[in-house]
Amino acid sequence: MGDRPVIIVTGAGRGIGAAIAIKAAEAGYDVVINYAGNAEAAKQTSATCEAAGAKAITVQADVAKQEGVETVFKASDEAFGRLDAVVTNAGITGVSSKLVDADPEMIERVIDLNVTGALLTAREGAARMMTSRGGKGGNIVNLSSASVWIGSPNDFVWYATSKGSIDVLTLGLSRELAGEGIRVNAVAPGLIDTEIHASAGIPDRIARLGSSVPIGRAGTAEEVADAVLYLMSEQASYVTGTVLKVAGGR
Template identity: 40%
Template sequence: MTLLITGGASGIGAATARLAAARGHKVAINYRSREAQAKKVVADIVAGGGQAVALPGDVGHEADIEKLFEAAERALGPITHLVNSAGIDGGTMRADEFDEAVLARLFGVNVVGLMLCCRAATRRMSTRHGGKGGVIVNVSSMAGTIGGRPGKSAYAASKAAVDSFTMGFAKEVAMEGIRVISVRPGMTETEMTEQALADPANRAAVSATIAMGRVGRAPEIANAILFALSDEASFISGVTLDCSGGGFVFWNR
């Protein structure tokens, strides 16, 4: 089994890479700028007896995506599983502050790049194209269900697009041996959120909006992703799996 993880150098992607390797996957870890972190994850996997490679590429660029898939297959063999974990948050912007270039980059990575990765995977996995099937997990966000937190409506919109695409895409390839699932984390401790969660008051305020009263941890999301990738989920496709600590609440405790 060969798993390609976009954005696999840190956060949920890195936690998924480590867990997947422990469960027998060969893992291709894509990164854009975190080369040292990606190579550290690879080194840890190899030290534990697994197989892994670190591969550069910006999923916001179509040419990089094609090169990434080709490099992963050269290194580890046919790709059987894909986790689209690469994403950016686009900063904090009200609608009256939107910047066209920022929005284009946000949707270029979070939506268009993800869709093109799914295209590349389909061309390799689909029985229609001579493949043997496979599984794709798109990492979305609970933000897409509520419009995001203040100043994050654009990010939320990009993740809502991922969920909608996942449902439609899964129907297209269901008869071609491919399962597609969207995993929606709630607020989770990663490099993307560490600045927001560093302030104790802000962390407490965010935690109060989660039913379990705390933010998630990357390995918790990785466990859900690995379930979705596994044969235990063989009849699950075209759905969203919420990893949200019970969902949003809006009352004071």
């Protein structure tokens, strides 16, 4: 077991997940980078983490399924032998539309990854970090969304629904694990400039909506990552069960 703390970040090949992995590496963590399919992006994230002085591994797995989650945690166990933090970042929006026009199979996939995947990932992380089971405590940070209080009408009502579940997970699990040395919090990003908008079929979304944010612009993945690192830090030692908005006033 090394001296550096270890963090698992799901969906860390690019976007917000990659920014979290890199910021964690810069803060002194060794990093487990889970990704779904883009091996090249994950490799680039890993290289950036290693350039910051971290040991980093990449693990391809679909964390919507228990076997995928087990693959990630087994790889982490074998590489590092310890676990200090988990970020349940993996998530998708699906293709933008009204709910009545949305593909039911797409909706199911979003719920499977965003909700079931987060539950299963948090479950495995908790089992390793709980003091009553031999762990040393640690942090779980979930990725919520501004869509929870906006509702995302005409775009992603199903996605907003999935992220509402993340807020409930954060509240319930924080209380369940408070006596186990584990703090559980969430970050709720607003309009963030990443590739997720193009993937949803609305590549002009940032240009169209950025000026409507009270602060006057879209946010960056790095700004979200800074909030995640704060919640994992000793400066947030009395913070648990909290959803921190990073949304520019939306």
